[in-house]
Amino acid sequence: MLxxxxxxxxxxxxxxxxxxAPPEAQACVTCxxxxxxxxxxxxxxxxxxxxxxxxxxLVLTREGLRGNPVMxxxxxxxxxxxxxxxxxxxxxxxVRPPAPTADKALQKRGRDLxxxxxxxxxxxxxxxxxxxxxxxxxxxxxxxxxxxTVMRDKPPPGTDTIMNATLHGVSNEDLKALAHFLSQLR
Amino acid sequence: xxxxxxxxxxxCALAFSSAVLAQAPAAPPAWKQGMGDKFKDSPxxxxxxxxxETPASEIPIDKFKVPKGFKIEVWASGMPGARAMVRGDKGKxxxxxxxxxxxxxxxxxxxxxxNRVLVDKLTQxxxxxxxxSTLYVMAIDKVLRYDDVENKPDAMPEDITxxxxxxxxxxxxxxxxxxxxxxxxxxxxxxxCNICEPSEQYAQIRRYNPDGSGMEVIAKGVRNTQGFDWHxxxxxxWFTDHGRDWLGDDGPEDELNRITKTGLNFGYPYxxxxxxxxxxxxxxxxxxxxxxxxxxxxxxxxxxTAVMGxxxxxxxxxxxxxKNTMFIARKxxxxxxxxxxxxxxxxxxxxDGKSVKMTPFLTGFLDAKENKFxxxxxxxxxxxxxxxxxxxxxxxAIYRISYSGAPAxx
Numbered sequence: 001m002l003x004x005x006x007x008x009x010x011x012x013x014x015x016x017x018x019x020x021a022p023p024e025a026q027a028c029v030t031c032x033x034x035x036x037x038x039x040x041x042x043x044x045x046x047x048x049x050x051x052x053x054x055x056x057x058l059v060l061t062r063e064g065l066r067g068n069p070v071m072x073x074x075x076x077x078x079x080x081x082x083x084x085x086x087x088x089x090x091x092x093x094x095v096r097p098p099a100p101t102a103d104k105a106l107q108k109r110g111r112d113l114x115x116x117x118x119x120x121x122x123x124x125x126x127x128x129x130x131x132x133x134x135x136x137x138x139x140x141x142x143x144x145x146x147x148x149t150v151m152r153d154k155p156p157p158g159t160d161t162i163m164n165a166t167l168h169g170v171s172n173e174d175l176k177a178l179a180h181f182l183s184q185l186r
Numbered sequence: 187x188x189x190x191x192x193x194x195x196x197x198c199a200l201a202f203s204s205a206v207l208a209q210a211p212a213a214p215p216a217w218k219q220g221m222g223d224k225f226k227d228s229p230x231x232x233x234x235x236x237x238x239e240t241p242a243s244e245i246p247i248d249k250f251k252v253p254k255g256f257k258i259e260v261w262a263s264g265m266p267g268a269r270a271m272v273r274g275d276k277g278k279x280x281x282x283x284x285x286x287x288x289x290x291x292x293x294x295x296x297x298x299x300x301n302r303v304l305v306d307k308l309t310q311x312x313x314x315x316x317x318x319s320t321l322y323v324m325a326i327d328k329v330l331r332y333d334d335v336e337n338k339p340d341a342m343p344e345d346i347t348x349x350x351x352x353x354x355x356x357x358x359x360x361x362x363x364x365x366x367x368x369x370x371x372x373x374x375x376x377x378x379c380n381i382c383e384p385s386e387q388y389a390q391i392r393r394y395n396p397d398g399s400g401m402e403v404i405a406k407g408v409r410n411t412q413g414f415d416w417h418x419x420x421x422x423x424w425f426t427d428h429g430r431d432w433l434g435d436d437g438p439e440d441e442l443n444r445i446t447k448t449g450l451n452f453g454y455p456y457x458x459x460x461x462x463x464x465x466x467x468x469x470x471x472x473x474x475x476x477x478x479x480x481x482x483x484x485x486x487x488x489x490x491t492a493v494m495g496x497x498x499x500x501x502x503x504x505x506x507x508x509k510n511t512m513f514i515a516r517k518x519x520x521x522x523x524x525x526x527x528x529x530x531x532x533x534x535x536x537x538d539g540k541s542v543k544m545t546p547f548l549t550g551f552l553d554a555k556e557n558k559f560x561x562x563x564x565x566x567x568x569x570x571x572x573x574x575x576x577x578x579x580x581x582x583a584i585y586r587i588s589y590s591g592a593p594a595x596x
Contacts, residue, residue, distance in 0.1 A: 165190065
């Protein structure tokens with residue numbers, strides 16, 4: 001039954017000419033999209049995330065320190081080598097950007113803010129992330145906004161305190177603009 | 187399958203029900219307060235932690251160098267994020283971590299070591315201290331006491347958090363802990379920022395009775411100390427301290443300090459290193475006096491080198507010249523174009539304690555040409571036989587350094 005359910009996803013992945021998901025990653029595609037690009041609101045895309053970011057996040061998910069209960073359940077008992085395989089898989093998948101929207105003013109506000117707050121010194125000047133710093137460019141907009149809000153207001157245990165410090169005092173409106181700019185970046 | 191989908195939907199909804207709180211405008215972010223304009227396009231960022239296990243076979247132990255007559259080997263591995271180590275009366279070793287939230291227990295069976303997770307899911311439980319077989323674990327927001335921990339593997343800890351009155355800020359408030367010769371527990375409270383004028387609960391070292399009573403602030407103006415030890419003869423406390431970021435590649439340097447009496451001010455946030463007046467928080471009319479009455483470091487430890495553990499050697503295994511001298515670990519820089527540190531130094535204090543002579547002791551972790559590091563030595567512990575253990579936070583390993591006088595085998 002599982003196989004039947006996942007068969008379409010697997011063929012989709014093959015069609016996109018990407019590596020076949022390791023068995024450990026197959027339960028992830030229901031939420032995160034068959035090719036790692038999420039089409040579900042509030043679920044982030046994993047495609048093209050830096051491998052180190054994925055690895056470290058997934059270890060913390062296994063430890064029960066972050067993520068949601070479903071993911072914690074899926075990651076429970078996973079060996080580090082399996083985590084490395086999952087991370088490698090998603091890191092290598094190509095990113096499919098969200099549909100373009102045309103709020104030029106909001107984009108500009110976000111771009112200016114990102115410059116002023118020097119987000120690129122960590123997330124890379126392309127905002128595609130590096131090492132433990134996640135990719136922000138072309139990520140789902142509502143996810144970015146919500147994630148920044150919790151990181152600013154009450155970072156869950158297991159979150160690097162650096163983002164809490166970085167977003168200290170940034171207004172909700174500014175978070176919206178940052179999320180829009182980053183999501184629409186090409 | 188249906189169950190799975192239902193659960194998915196629930197989880198997605200749950201993940202985003204967090205309320206959007208109104209925010210008051212506030213100071214610039216902690217880490218980049220004082221990040222000058224010349225760093226606008228700087229690609230400097232903290233080094234990534236490694237949360238996955240590094241198998242012993244992937245540790246480049248052959249690259250790590252010790253002086254002639256010494257030998258280094260991998261003693262234990264597979265403990266991501268391993269930092270400070272303490273050893274109980276019965277020989278079990280307890281190791282704190284930060285991000286991964288665990289405290290490890292290592293059992294030494296002579297020819298090999300096994301480890302297990304004593305406690306997990308804590309917020310940066312880097313502080314460990316032991317008195318006999320009573321283990322103290324300090325996370326940013328929690329203090330736990332494990333009585334008779336070596337004999338009672340499943341014992342529940344006593345939560346003694348309330349007694350310690352821990353302040354709320356997380357940044358720089360992960361702990362290094364140690365019991366002093368006075369049997370009190372010494373605890374640092376770092377500045378919750380890179381550079382700021384912190385409120386009076388921060389930027390200091392305190393000591394407590396083991397039960398959390400009798401708190402005293404013993405040193406002020408301490409930005410972020412992550413290691414200290416007492417001189418075996420004088421009983422004075424020596425501590426390392428991290429200098430601030432974003433004032434350029436060459437400073438202000440990290441510090442090695444000495445506490446000759448309680449109540450000294452070590453300068454933060456106005457006066458760094460050997461007298462660098464802070465350009466960001468020092469008001470114009472205070473510049474001339476910023477370093478007045480500030481106790482200067484005994485030694486400068488290099489810019490941004492992240493100086494960590496310090497240990498006085500009291501064993502008999504190493505040559506006599508090492509007795510009552512220090513080993514000091516430098517985890518290595520991130521806020522510097524050319525990486526620096528990533529080593530253990532040997533430091534010989536002068537008789538009056540006012541200066542030290544330093545030489546590299548453990549090296550090979552830094553590939554200066556490639557500007558890359560292989561590992562990050564963080565803490566030191568002396569074993570009963572006189573061997574020195576070194577933890578590597580990056581590779582989650584413990585190395586053992588021993589001395590036989592024999593030249594290394596090729």
